[in-house]
Amino acid sequence: MSEDTSSDHKFPEQLSDILLVLDKEKKKIRAVKGMSEEGELETVAPTKKNQNQFMRVDKHGDFISNFFSNFYSQMKDPTHFSFFKVPKALAVETANKIQKHLKVPTKEGSQLMQQYEATAGKDIKQENHKTMKTKQKTTQAETNGYRYQPEQIDWETMSNLGLSKEHLEKKNLLEPLLKGYKTNQLVPVSVNLGTAVLRMDARLSLQQNKEGKVIGAIHGIRKEPNLDFPFFGHEFSKEDKENLLKKGNMGRVVDLTNPKTGETIPSIISLDRLTNELVALRTEWMKIPNEIKGIALNEAQKQTLQEGKSLHLEGMISKKGTQFNATVQFNADKRYVEFLFDRNNVQKQVQDNQQNRTHEVPKTFRGKELTDGQYEKYKDGQTVYVSGLTDKKGQKYQGYITYNKETSKTGFSFKKPNKIKEQAQPTEAYETQKAVNSEGKTNETTKNIKKPLKSGEKNPDSKEPQEQRQTPKAPAKFNGRKM
Incomplete structure (x- = not known):
C-alpha cells in the first residue's frame, strides 16, 4: 500500500488477536481500542459493528512489545482490571460468553476466562531485565505519542x-x-x-x-496521481477519480490486497496534496473523535466518517468563539478528520503549491559549506565571497556568489559585482583556467599543456596569476621647485 499503511500493520489478520478488558468493579467486558494521549484506556463495546476499532496484538509475539504490558505497568490499580487475549474471529462471541458468566457464573465460563486471560507476570518473565527495560522505554515513547526514538x-x-x-x-x-x-x-x-x-x-x-x-x-513529487492503473488491486471508477482530484479523499471504503501476504484489507484512500502520492489507511486504524469543534457526534455521524464519507456539520465553534459550518471527512494521509470547505479543486491547489512553494536555500556551493554568517547573507540575496573552491582537476579557485530569490538560482562571479544581483564577467585568466581544467577546452597556447592551470594562470608558462602581476612603474616625476 502506501508507506503509511504498510508500516503500521506488521501482522496479517489471521496472525493477530484482540485484547478484551474486564472492569471488575463494574463487571463489564469491553474491547480495547487504544490509549489516549493522556494515557487513559480507550474501549468500545465488543460488537461486530465495532470490529474495525478493535486494537490488535501479535498472536505469536511477546506481550512486552505490545500495548498490554505498557498499559499494565502504568496502571495505578492494575488489579482493578483483567485482560483477555482472544483470536479476532472469536472476539465478539467470547466477550458475550464472559459477560454471561459474570451474571450467571458457570464452570465453563471460568475455564473460558482462564484460557484467554493475559497476565503481565508470565510475559515479563520471558524477557531478561535489559531487554525489558529497552522495550518499556520504546512503548513508553509510543504512549506519549512517539513511535520512534x-x-x-x-x-x-x-x-x-x-x-x-x-x-x-x-x-x-x-x-x-x-x-x-x-x-x-x-x-x-x-x-x-x-x-x-x-x-x-x-x-x-x-x-x-x-x-x-x-x-x-x-x-x-509526482506530476499527477496515477489513477489509470490498479492500486493494490483496486481499479478507480470515474467517481473515485473525481473525488480524489476535487476533495483529496475517495469517499468510500474499498478492499485492497497486500501483495506480500495476499491479505484483503478494508481501507480508505486519499491524495497527498503536496506530492500527488496515493495513500491508503486501514479502516481499523481510523480514530473517529467523539466531538468536533463543540459538536458531539452521534453514532450515525461517526459511522458516516468511518465509512470514508463526507459529513456536513453546522454550528461548530472556532478558536475565536465564532460559529461556522463546514463539511468534514477523514483523510488517510493526515490520519484525522479534516475540513473540506476550502477543497474545491485539490489538483489546482497541488499545482499552485508546486509552482509557488518556497525552495530552501542550500548551504553548500560546489561542495563548499558556507559559514553561518555567509549563509545568512547569501540566502538574503547579498553577494558573498567564497574561497577554497576546487575545479575538476583539483585546483583551487575563489569567487563571489549571489542567490536570486525569484529564480532560486545562484550566480557566480570571479569579481565582486557592482550590484548585489548583477553577475560580473570573469577575468580572462580565470576564464582560461575554467575552460582548460573543467571543460577540457584548449587554444594555441594551452593545447599542449600536461598539467592543470592554477588559479588565475592564462598559460603554463605564467610565473604568477595575471591579476597579481605588477604593471611597470611609471618614471618618477621631477619635483623641481617652481622659479
Missing part, C-alpha cells in the same frame, strides 16, 4: 541525504517524524549515486524495515 535513526545515512538532526529540529520537522507522520512540508533532499547527484523536493517519513531498523522514506 532519535537514537534509532541512522543519522549517517540521513546526512548523506543532506539532512541532519539539528537541521530537522530547527525546521520543526523531527517531532512529526518521531510520531510516525510525514513532514508537513517539502524538504530538499540530495542523493549522491557516485556517478550522479539527484536533488529533489520531497516529504519524509520514518519506517521500520524487516529487520526492525528505522529507515527514512522519501516521498517525491
Whole structure:
C-alpha cells in the first residue's frame, strides 16, 4: 500500500488477536481500542459493528512489545482490571460468553476466562531485565505519542541525504517524524549515486524495515496521481477519480490486497496534496473523535466518517468563539478528520503549491559549506565571497556568489559585482583556467599543456596569476621647485 499503511500493520489478520478488558468493579467486558494521549484506556463495546476499532496484538509475539504490558505497568490499580487475549474471529462471541458468566457464573465460563486471560507476570518473565527495560522505554515513547526514538535513526545515512538532526529540529520537522507522520512540508533532499547527484523536493517519513531498523522514506513529487492503473488491486471508477482530484479523499471504503501476504484489507484512500502520492489507511486504524469543534457526534455521524464519507456539520465553534459550518471527512494521509470547505479543486491547489512553494536555500556551493554568517547573507540575496573552491582537476579557485530569490538560482562571479544581483564577467585568466581544467577546452597556447592551470594562470608558462602581476612603474616625476 502506501508507506503509511504498510508500516503500521506488521501482522496479517489471521496472525493477530484482540485484547478484551474486564472492569471488575463494574463487571463489564469491553474491547480495547487504544490509549489516549493522556494515557487513559480507550474501549468500545465488543460488537461486530465495532470490529474495525478493535486494537490488535501479535498472536505469536511477546506481550512486552505490545500495548498490554505498557498499559499494565502504568496502571495505578492494575488489579482493578483483567485482560483477555482472544483470536479476532472469536472476539465478539467470547466477550458475550464472559459477560454471561459474570451474571450467571458457570464452570465453563471460568475455564473460558482462564484460557484467554493475559497476565503481565508470565510475559515479563520471558524477557531478561535489559531487554525489558529497552522495550518499556520504546512503548513508553509510543504512549506519549512517539513511535520512534532519535537514537534509532541512522543519522549517517540521513546526512548523506543532506539532512541532519539539528537541521530537522530547527525546521520543526523531527517531532512529526518521531510520531510516525510525514513532514508537513517539502524538504530538499540530495542523493549522491557516485556517478550522479539527484536533488529533489520531497516529504519524509520514518519506517521500520524487516529487520526492525528505522529507515527514512522519501516521498517525491509526482506530476499527477496515477489513477489509470490498479492500486493494490483496486481499479478507480470515474467517481473515485473525481473525488480524489476535487476533495483529496475517495469517499468510500474499498478492499485492497497486500501483495506480500495476499491479505484483503478494508481501507480508505486519499491524495497527498503536496506530492500527488496515493495513500491508503486501514479502516481499523481510523480514530473517529467523539466531538468536533463543540459538536458531539452521534453514532450515525461517526459511522458516516468511518465509512470514508463526507459529513456536513453546522454550528461548530472556532478558536475565536465564532460559529461556522463546514463539511468534514477523514483523510488517510493526515490520519484525522479534516475540513473540506476550502477543497474545491485539490489538483489546482497541488499545482499552485508546486509552482509557488518556497525552495530552501542550500548551504553548500560546489561542495563548499558556507559559514553561518555567509549563509545568512547569501540566502538574503547579498553577494558573498567564497574561497577554497576546487575545479575538476583539483585546483583551487575563489569567487563571489549571489542567490536570486525569484529564480532560486545562484550566480557566480570571479569579481565582486557592482550590484548585489548583477553577475560580473570573469577575468580572462580565470576564464582560461575554467575552460582548460573543467571543460577540457584548449587554444594555441594551452593545447599542449600536461598539467592543470592554477588559479588565475592564462598559460603554463605564467610565473604568477595575471591579476597579481605588477604593471611597470611609471618614471618618477621631477619635483623641481617652481622659479
